[in-house]
Amino acid sequence: MMPRPIRLLLPAASLLLLPACFELREPEPSTVSSEWVSPTSIDVLLSNFSTAVQRLNAANYERCFVPQRYRFYPDPAAAGSTNAALFANWGVREELDYFNRLRQRTPATAQNVLQLSARRDQLYGPDSAEVSAQYTLTLAQTDTAFRFRTMQGNIRLLLRRRNNEWQIAAWRDLATGAQPVWTEAKKYFVRR
Template structure:
């Protein structure tokens, strides 16, 4: 083999070694990330910037009806959010709700979604709504709710939930979020607290 042939052979081997060394960090980098489920197809199209309380409630209602967990999470005000259950419905499970946050909201809705058909459309309606403003950026929204659910877990037999919902909403960076949610049973029907208590555990 001539000097020229050995030289080009050396160059080729060096190039292959360099390429191999470059690939190793990429493989290691890829292993640092976990794959996550893609957002639901309608996640972006169903969401409107909640610059008004009405839009926040519309986003919340649509997310509940379509079981869109991504958009559901977006309606809450992050770490400071808290859910206050109906005491009767909570029963002996009061500790379950002691530090109920956005994580628990997500987990309960995922539990409900796993037991619902892809094409399921729940129905949520509010009536007798009243808004009480404390400042320009905080208010309490109170209303009676009816939530009709369709799911496959036969151990949870109720299909219609009823009660009073009281949401403390706050505006930050011109977007309204739910800072706290108080649930109250108003009839012999099960309430939203019952739904959350069951589906976060099952």
């Protein structure tokens, strides 16, 4: 049997050795800084949206949309009659499914390119607006079965402001010519 002073010192010695089990290290630098800016104006919302698409930032992408009641309306020709059910109730969940699957098929260092031009804003009141613009979206994804790299069309966003922040309540994709449209990417990647 151990002498009493040693038995009393043993737990104290164990406590002194405990910090050696945990090595402190410098925190790792953040690879993706938070690029989100409170969208108190339509310009800031569109900047957040474009940056999220380009950098494939799913958290910021999701923040651009009204959580419930958001709807996406595909280009009718690109959606086709066989995909009517796919787009019938397209909401934020489907947006995130498509976006995350696209992100999984994009190299970590790659970025998409989204250009908006010929933008027109229509204010319907202090808390409601519609933005229409021509877009060119170039995807950096690696899925060889998806045959479109660049998509072009017209994007129409119905915006709502709540608590002084703008969000996308509805999105309509429209073809402007023979080029593939964003609907093609959503249709393809939501299923993969």
